[in-house]
Amino acid sequence: MRESVHLPAVAGIFYPSDGTQLARSVDACLASFDNPPAHQAPMALVVPHAGYVYSGMTAGRAYSELKAWRDRIKSVVILGPSHRVSFRGVAAVTSQKFRTPLGDVPIDTASRDQLVAAGSVRLFDTAHAQEHSVEVQIPFLQRVLGSFKVLPLVVGDASPEAVASIIDKLGAGPDRLWVFSTDLSHFHDYDTACQNDAQTSASILNLNANLTPQQACGCRPLNGLLSYAKRNGLSFTEVARCNSGDTAGNKDRVVGYAAYTVRPTPRNHDNLSNDDREQLMAIARSSVNDGLANGNPTQINYLVSKALSKRACSFVTLHLNGKLRGCIGALTPSKSLAQDVADHAFAAAFRDPRFPPVTAAEKDRLEYHIAVIGESQPLTFKDEPDLLSKLRPGVDGLTIQLGARRATFLPAVWETLTTPEAFLSALKTKAGMPQDARSYEASVYQTDSWP
Secondary structure (H helix, E strand, C coil), rough: CCCCECCCCCCCCCCCCCHHHHHHHHHHCCCCCCCCCCCCCCCCCEECCCCCHHHHHHHHHHHHCCCCCCCCCCEEEEEECCCCCCCEEEEECCCCCECEEEEEEEEEEHHHHHHHHCCCHHHHCCHHHCCCCHHHHHHHHHHHCCEEEEEEEEECCEEEEEEHHHHHHHHHCCCEEEEEEECCCCCEHHHHHHHHHHHHHHHHCCCCCCCCCCCCCCCCHHHHHHHHHCCCEEEEEEEEECCCCCCCCCCCEEEEEEEEEECCCCCCCCCHHHHHHHHHHHHHHHHHHHHHCCCCCCCCCCCHHHHHHCEEEEEECCCCCCCCEEECCCCCCCEHHHHHCCCCHHHHHHHCCCCCCCCCHHHEEEEEEEEEEEEEECCCCCCCHHHHCCCCCCCCEEEEEEEEEEEECHHHHCCCEEEHHHHHHHHHHCCCCCCCCCCCCEECCCCEEEE
């Protein structure tokens, strides 16, 4: 059976219709930004949807942050407002592929069908037929990601709760990206637009889920993201803002554009600077070197920053040739963060019972990963399905305990165990619990980790 394809509606209008020219246009928007890799992939992007000559550079600033996760992101859900068709709810397409001049992208039909079955979206091709808010995002994804599927959704008259429930149902795992498409104010003079958009951006950064169409044409999908972010501990970072008067238009009647990245809010030690992180990495390496030289971890008897001198706990993980070589840490703070990292780097190298001690020949080939542990919070649940529904893939570390049996998985483990069911099952095995155990206690925490 021949697969149906959703054809582009605005190729040659909002962006070039020739594939070679389109690739060059998108690459130019991305190439202006060579961002150092962030410590964590964004859960979501908020990006504008005007013609590339107007808003492409602003969108490119956000999309460029995906370069480090090119091969990790496998599914992208795009939500944009409806500009041409009035309807209630959220609309998906019936097609199996979405075409742009850069080629066809497979549609994530499994996720689409899941949402349709739950009554969260409906199949309504008319909403997509001439809509640009979703379409203009796909060429950026085609140039910045590897192999991926896309789920295009056009949002009509839908409440923030209805949009947020879509995120709840599909989840925010490490292999899924959410893209929310919106411009800001429309058709004010330049100075008025700058003032209005600054106020709107402040509302977005404060997670105010009551934006109006006058503030952002994509307020309905965006309010849903803001509502979800507020109750799930996410924060927005503005990475670019301008208007058409700054790019390709006159300053009499302008349209505003902004781009944001959305990530989990660090719970503890969100004041760690890049210098702090670099120093902790140097401390970890030094402690392993000292262990090889004299059998003891580095002692932090010198002045460190205020953030590193505070009592905190960490995990230090070592890899060799891409394979685990040691991992030791603690969930309860007992010493300064600097000394905690030194002690756990030493322990990961020489005291992890799963591995022989690190040798001098391995020293220079070790890869280090540091995770600063946030405060653990008890997780109350009525049954195991309830617990699984409360876990946030890619965000939460989980500790379970049944009597003397106790184990934890850091949030980084979601990279290999991507579903809550697999995550919890493996954690039970680690703790030595039977798979049918139900009366255990659970707590969750978040980490600030790098690289």
